[in-house]
Amino acid sequence: MRFKIIPYLLIVACICFLSFVQDGKKKIVFFGDSITELGVKKGGYIDLLNNRIASNGQTNQFELLGAGIGGNKIYDLYLRLEKDVLDKNPNIVVIWIGVNDVWHKSLKGTGTDYDKFGIFYDALVQKIQDKGAKVILVTPAVIGERNDQSNPQDGELNLYSNWIRQYATQKNIALVDCRKLFLDYSIKNNPKQLDKGLLTYDRVHLNETGNQLVADAIWEAIN
Amino acid sequence: MRFKIIPYLLIVACICFLSFVQDGKKKIVFFGDSITELGVKKGGYIDLLNNRIASNGQTNQFELLGAGIGGNKIYDLYLRLEKDVLDKNPNIVVIWIGVNDVWHKSLKGTGTDYDKFGIFYDALVQKIQDKGAKVILVTPAVIGERNDQSNPQDGELNLYSNWIRQYATQKNIALVDCRKLFLDYSIKNNPKQLDKGLLTYDRVHLNETGNQLVADAIWEAIN
């Protein structure tokens, strides 16, 4: 009779172990715009991260979820936060937004006011932190790859990125400074001041090298 | 001994009566932009409504709260909905928004995309209705008072107003069609195609006649 208890104990042990592993598994939601929407496709930065996790044998430690939608601005993230992020119970939320907030000003007349960007950004971060998840912030990278500050949106991208940097420092939040990474890369590799083709294929969206650069930087931040 | 019970009964009766009256008192929040922010000032449309309520001896039936902030767009209402509206436990919420969503496109490059306007508007209304309050919608009135459709923002104001009208019909929500009221007024009273001075003092914000027109129209809707 008493031996019959062993299978049950084993099952319980297994469940405990699994739940322990489960507890240790980081669920990371990538929350952003078209760059992130493309990130989950083959060769995208989230796909590259998944490959790295797989080759490291760490699939039981990470679960990556893409939550990027093309054309999104900070307002849109705020609107779909509950449904697309909080309801997934993430451990970490990577917020990468800002390109459209700046770009749509000249493209459509529907960009985001500088002061409103900060207000909505802060409200978004607070709601995520209140839910107990860790936040990682990412600065908008580029609209045009010249490194002499002559891409038309450079002034505003710097302005909005400066806000994110200061906010991250103030609130002691992890930051992946993609804007700085991309600029440094262009300074080293773009002597001809090409507009695109180094880290992007169209001035904004990541090519193979760009996806790898971003994947590497985020890998550092989530470990 | 038994007569001593009468005062208690009277007190109870009074309390019952008061609580009954209290239950019948409509708390109305006016949720909007600078037009509504100015509406609570002396001579503003909310002030005029309060005067009317007072002279009707209906102060125990209505409580009006202004919740307008200059420069607000639909996004801003969505952000501050809980704090400025829902936490007040209103019976009725009058939503009057849209001028800045259109105007800021050309003024600052930070207007609201047409499709996003509808998405946030609907989300706002649903959250209010979920809280059990009645909603009254108001179309954005004017940016310029000419009646020949040659005010620069006429096309977009008509477009966004059409959306609100159709939404109100679909969802069976009360509508105060200020845009139509202002246009009809201008057709009757503005043969010289003046740009301002009829219902506004600056093409957008209400003068005395404008405040009266709006107060009258909203009075109909809340009764």
Place this chain on the structure above:
Amino acid sequence: MRFKIIPYLLIVACICFLSFVQDGKKKIVFFGDSITELGVKKGGYIDLLNNRIASNGQTNQFELLGAGIGGNKIYDLYLRLEKDVLDKNPNIVVIWIGVNDVWHKSLKGTGTDYDKFGIFYDALVQKIQDKGAKVILVTPAVIGERNDQSNPQDGELNLYSNWIRQYATQKNIALVDCRKLFLDYSIKNNPKQLDKGLLTYDRVHLNETGNQLVADAIWEAIN
């Protein structure tokens, strides 16, 4: 000997006759944007006018020259006036401009200020008239074909068209009011408020019916 003079006299007579005919031939330059650039292609409104001239046996009476360049605004016409119009010694110049002056405001942030539109337009007309050519003005037709004044640029198109109408009246210049023609057509034929497909294939550029409507209206004006 004296009979030998006759052939010479005949030649002289022929030359006189030809030069007389030449003098009577109207050279018409169509000066505008992409709509006019497309107008010279097969089925375009200038092509349709040429067909009509040919079938009427009036090829010795009219010579039509297209001078439309995509994306042009009033400034661009002013810049290339000498080279593309005046140097051709036209009898008539048809000026059809305005769509991009309005449209590029929201599309690129590079539209034309209302006051500058009038100043450059007037300078353009005066230079053409000083050269002795007749001018025919055309109002910008549509950006979107709805007839309820809810196309986003309707307000500005009406405003700029009103300016052209008043200018034509003041200066006693012939006017082809395409904006009115297109609106009237839509009121009769577009009960479903379609955005395109009636007179344009993309909200702006003319389809077969649109080209015919314009060709007919301009035919009236040049005869």
Place this chain on the structure above:
Amino acid sequence: MRFKIIPYLLIVACICFLSFVQDGKKKIVFFGDSITELGVKKGGYIDLLNNRIASNGQTNQFELLGAGIGGNKIYDLYLRLEKDVLDKNPNIVVIWIGVNDVWHKSLKGTGTDYDKFGIFYDALVQKIQDKGAKVILVTPAVIGERNDQSNPQDGELNLYSNWIRQYATQKNIALVDCRKLFLDYSIKNNPKQLDKGLLTYDRVHLNETGNQLVADAIWEAIN
């Protein structure tokens, strides 16, 4: 009798001398926007240049004419070139334009397309050179005085200034690089990244120090 000729000879000599001096006198037209319109006022950069000329006893060597109009863009200079510049028969024309071409994009939706800026700029310069006058080009200085490239229009100001720099080099035209001068000054003197108050009083228009800096730089260029 023969002595009577002496006064005549003296008069002739004086006339010759005066005409020689006249020939040597440089007439300089300053052609630009509000910054130049303000430049002729007391303390403005053109006024400072006049003071310097006077204190140097060089009033017979220079004649300075202001031709700045607030809100002007490259188009406006092209339109009023004959009347305001060429008709004055200048020896030198200083062209300082570009701030509004960039700024009005976000401010009014009526800035200047990058490609059109170059086309009109070149047409303007050629017309002046064809008239035999020397041209001096000036880059647009600042819209905001931070030196970390985070003023919203920095990207476009750099882009348009780069065009002017390359054009000046290509065409071998003198250049006063105000944008570089202002940036260098800010790097040395603006560690707190103030938005205004160093060389401008409102982010764009020159204060006392700004006028002096510009006057000194132009003085070098015209000598």
